[in-house]
Amino acid sequence: MAMTGLTGTGAPADAPDTDAAAVASSVAGLDDTTLVARAGDGDVPAFEQLVVRHQPAMYRLALRMLTSTGDAEDVVQDVFITAWRQLPELRDDAAFVGWLYRVTTNRCLNVLRARRPTTELDQDTAISGRADVQPERAAEISGELAALHRALAVLPPTQRACWLLREAHGRSYDEIARIVGTSTTAVRGRIARARSQLAEAMRSWR
Amino acid sequence: MAVNHATDDYVLPCERRLDDIWQRVGQSPDEHEQTCPHCTAARQSLLVLRDATRQLAEEPVPQPVGLTGRIMAAVRADIRRNRMLPLPSANGPVDISEQAVAVVLRFAADSVPGVRARRCTVRATDTGAVEIELSLALRYGGTAPAERMLAQVRDRVADAAEAGIGLRVARCDLVLADLYS
Numbered sequence: 384m385a386m387t388g389l390t391g392t393g394a395p396a397d398a399p400d401t402d403a404a405a406v407a408s409s410v411a412g413l414d415d416t417t418l419v420a421r422a423g424d425g426d427v428p429a430f431e432q433l434v435v436r437h438q439p440a441m442y443r444l445a446l447r448m449l450t451s452t453g454d455a456e457d458v459v460q461d462v463f464i465t466a467w468r469q470l471p472e473l474r475d476d477a478a479f480v481g482w483l484y485r486v487t488t489n490r491c492l493n494v495l496r497a498r499r500p501t502t503e504l505d506q507d508t509a510i511s512g513r514a515d516v517q518p519e520r521a522a523e524i525s526g527e528l529a530a531l532h533r534a535l536a537v538l539p540p541t542q543r544a545c546w547l548l549r550e551a552h553g554r555s556y557d558e559i560a561r562i563v564g565t566s567t568t569a570v571r572g573r574i575a576r577a578r579s580q581l582a583e584a585m586r587s588w589r
Numbered sequence: 590m591a592v593n594h595a596t597d598d599y600v601l602p603c604e605r606r607l608d609d610i611w612q613r614v615g616q617s618p619d620e621h622e623q624t625c626p627h628c629t630a631a632r633q634s635l636l637v638l639r640d641a642t643r644q645l646a647e648e649p650v651p652q653p654v655g656l657t658g659r660i661m662a663a664v665r666a667d668i669r670r671n672r673m674l675p676l677p678s679a680n681g682p683v684d685i686s687e688q689a690v691a692v693v694l695r696f697a698a699d700s701v702p703g704v705r706a707r708r709c710t711v712r713a714t715d716t717g718a719v720e721i722e723l724s725l726a727l728r729y730g731g732t733a734p735a736e737r738m739l740a741q742v743r744d745r746v747a748d749a750a751e752a753g754i755g756l757r758v759a760r761c762d763l764v765l766a767d768l769y770s
Binding site: 413423452459578579 | 638
């Protein structure tokens with residue numbers, strides 16, 4: 384574990400002269416649990432460090448779930464503002480990342496639920512939704528990856544969430560069960576179903 | 590790929606489970622898999638999927654410009670629990686925010702090597718003094734015995750509160766919440 388930051392300086396407390404920059408740079412070496420405790424106290428630099436650390440993974444998950452940069456951005460912004468407000472009530476400081484994944488996943492599922500009527504009428508929109516994500520990159524990505532993106536877009540949302548949390552975010556089955564609020568057995572079943580459907584879609588690339 | 594979708598197990602016509610084939614997909618095929626057409630087809634599809642999954646996991650996702658800044662602007666605008674503490678003053682009453690005091694006290698505690706301050710609450714008593722409760726994580730196998738480190742923390746925190754800010758400290762409770770390595 385990194386042990387940089389204030390703990391190593393050994394300088395006598397010179398607190399009243401402390402400037403904001405020193406405080407901001409000092410949080411970079413701290414562990415998540417310490418940052419969560421401080422942020423729960425209302426320490427803004429500690430919270431900012433948590434945003435810097437975890438925003439990329441949450442945005443990645445939201446973008447893969449929603450295939451829309453605007454919606455993904457809204458979800459992530461909402462998740463972290465909710466986190467800031469609820470941190471004082473978070474009982475287990477070490478559970479913060481799991482909490483972030485849970486709230487991000489649920490927000491994404493809610494957005495998809497609200498969208499559903501149109502996507503059910505025309506499944507092509509779910510697939511072509513990919514086109515507005517990163518048009519400049521569309522030509523660069525491999526055929527395999529493009530096929531996987533298309534196949535992911537038509538998976539049922541909870542299956543997609545479980546599969547992404549496992550394969551793209553490296554979460555364990557137990558963690559995913561807590562994130563989506565179901566049993567480990569149900570998670571295994573969903574991921575197996577997703578994998579089978581995705582493998583089927585990749586058949587033409589083998 | 591022929592798969593029995595009626596069960597959750599995804600059993601191939603040769604009775605092998607797709608999940609088991611996935612578990613072994615990085616290894617060379619066993620005797621059955623070498624000759625079974627169902628397993629061969631399934632392995633090939635899963636290998637392509639594994640490859641594409643790796644690409645997906647490594648695919649760079651550009652972060653939206655300014656997202657962190659927008660989140661932090663909203664956070665700073667969100668006034669939360671900004672409890673005020675009375676600051677003894679010769680020129681009439683002055684209040685100071687608990688959060689501002691907590692930042693200074695945590696900084697003082699952090700200055701002791703092997704100490705990371707966590708939660709800090711400061712409460713005013715009826716007499717105008719304050720009671721501090723500070724939780725800490727100590728470095729496991731630190732350079733000094735925990736007792737000496739805690740005494741040092743108490744001195745520096747009290748000094749920062751009294752000499753630094755001008756509060757009167759009635760009590761300073763330290764809670765050893767965790768160890769880190």
